[in-house]
Amino acid sequence: MPTETRIVIVDDHPVVLEGLTNMLHSLDSIKLVAGCADAIATMAVLRKEPVDLVITDINLPEISGIELCRRIRTAFPHTRVIGISTFHDPAYARELLNCGGSCFVTKNASVTEFETAIRKALQGETWVGDLLTEQKPLSFSQQEGPVITRREREVLALIATGFTNKEIAEKLFVSISTVDSHRKNLLTKFGVLNTAALVARAAKSGLIS
Amino acid sequence: MPTETRIVIVDDHPVVLEGLTNMLHSLDSIKLVAGCADAIATMAVLRKEPVDLVITDINLPEISGIELCRRIRTAFPHTRVIGISTFHDPAYARELLNCGGSCFVTKNASVTEFETAIRKALQGETWVGDLLTEQKPLSFSQQEGPVITRREREVLALIATGFTNKEIAEKLFVSISTVDSHRKNLLTKFGVLNTAALVARAAKSGLIS
DNA sequence: CGTGAAATCCCCTTTTCAGGGGATGCGTTT
DNA sequence: AAACGCATCCCCTGAAAAGGGGATTTCACG
Numbered sequence: 001m002p003t004e005t006r007i008v009i010v011d012d013h014p015v016v017l018e019g020l021t022n023m024l025h026s027l028d029s030i031k032l033v034a035g036c037a038d039a040i041a042t043m044a045v046l047r048k049e050p051v052d053l054v055i056t057d058i059n060l061p062e063i064s065g066i067e068l069c070r071r072i073r074t075a076f077p078h079t080r081v082i083g084i085s086t087f088h089d090p091a092y093a094r095e096l097l098n099c100g101g102s103c104f105v106t107k108n109a110s111v112t113e114f115e116t117a118i119r120k121a122l123q124g125e126t127w128v129g130d131l132l133t134e135q136k137p138l139s140f141s142q143q144e145g146p147v148i149t150r151r152e153r154e155v156l157a158l159i160a161t162g163f164t165n166k167e168i169a170e171k172l173f174v175s176i177s178t179v180d181s182h183r184k185n186l187l188t189k190f191g192v193l194n195t196a197a198l199v200a201r202a203a204k205s206g207l208i209s
Numbered sequence: 210m211p212t213e214t215r216i217v218i219v220d221d222h223p224v225v226l227e228g229l230t231n232m233l234h235s236l237d238s239i240k241l242v243a244g245c246a247d248a249i250a251t252m253a254v255l256r257k258e259p260v261d262l263v264i265t266d267i268n269l270p271e272i273s274g275i276e277l278c279r280r281i282r283t284a285f286p287h288t289r290v291i292g293i294s295t296f297h298d299p300a301y302a303r304e305l306l307n308c309g310g311s312c313f314v315t316k317n318a319s320v321t322e323f324e325t326a327i328r329k330a331l332q333g334e335t336w337v338g339d340l341l342t343e344q345k346p347l348s349f350s351q352q353e354g355p356v357i358t359r360r361e362r363e364v365l366a367l368i369a370t371g372f373t374n375k376e377i378a379e380k381l382f383v384s385i386s387t388v389d390s391h392r393k394n395l396l397t398k399f400g401v402l403n404t405a406a407l408v409a410r411a412a413k414s415g416l417i418s
Numbered sequence: 419c420g421t422g423a424a425a426t427c428c429c430c431t432t433t434t435c436a437g438g439g440g441a442t443g444c445g446t447t448t
Numbered sequence: 449a450a451a452c453g454c455a456t457c458c459c460c461t462g463a464a465a466a467g468g469g470g471a472t473t474t475c476a477c478g
Binding site for chain 2: 013014017018019020022023084086106107108109110111159160162194195196197198200203204
């Protein structure tokens, strides 16, 4: 590596920010440009000075880490993004990669894992951590949250808000049958037997506001 | 303070552990005895050497921080406990204090707040952070989630897991009618019309794992 | 130009839930 | 002793959801 890698860390929890900062100090050739608490502040920093890598929490107030990633990659294509999250949620990882993110690691990842993620990100590779890749696609798509379509996501959101099939049908200008089909598909995809479990699982996967 | 305060930190996320450790380093008269990832390890440390204060995450794998607190206070009455959590959930705070905890702070608390909490805890006082005490009981019981009984909490958890009233009844060794009553009370207390909204709200309030 | 996924719609039956009512013990608090 | 909250149990009815099946259009992709 010719020069120092310029890094920005984003997390709304000072404790985590501190922990990450400290963790990075132990690595070579790294210059911590800034630690930000939200997406707005981060974009402001990026506009002012060149940054090679942004390490951001997924769960941020106002603007999510995913969205932040998208904006970074749109405005500064040379800046790589690593997402971190409390939970090893494949849905997050998938979304992050879809939005141009390089790596996804959980907060309980080891220093080694962080190092790997940083290295991979800087080389332009994608990586989603050991815990995630270890699992078979089948097993975690059942367990952690399946791939659902746009329409299913809409219906799911309305279900979680407490609307009945009939009400959802009226809102979406479709028939009750259609909503019912989507609902059934959701149950099947999530591998659950009723609405309660569906909503709980969706909430856990961060699919619900 | 005559001697150093002996502290153990508990969090299953290395990053947070690191952050807290670092934060504590900046304070005087503190000796960090150990950093643990779970309740079992923590109890093992306590059995080996005297500890004045345990700072633990509420959300721990296997055994929760609340339960850990209870065990600590039962086995080592002189050891104080501070609970930390990602969310400023009054329900957590209440439970923690009920289990003998001294203070409750969120992970986005400032160093000053941590200092206050530590000081209060060592003096045997209880404290639940600024954000929590600022709010009136009425306002946050409406907004953050109603006060529900132990039994209702149990039923709610089982509902969210996807069990039907019949199955819950079998698990709790009560009749379906009873479970149904609890369910209805939950709907009323949360001010929602169906299970989907109930689970969503409960998830938002952090009442569901 | 097929193929396939997504979205749309319909039929059927059984189970579960929601909403209304009331009632009984059993502790704790007043 | 009375009042209260909690947990327990029961009745009823109608609505909603679950579970099963099948069918259509539309649109993107190879």
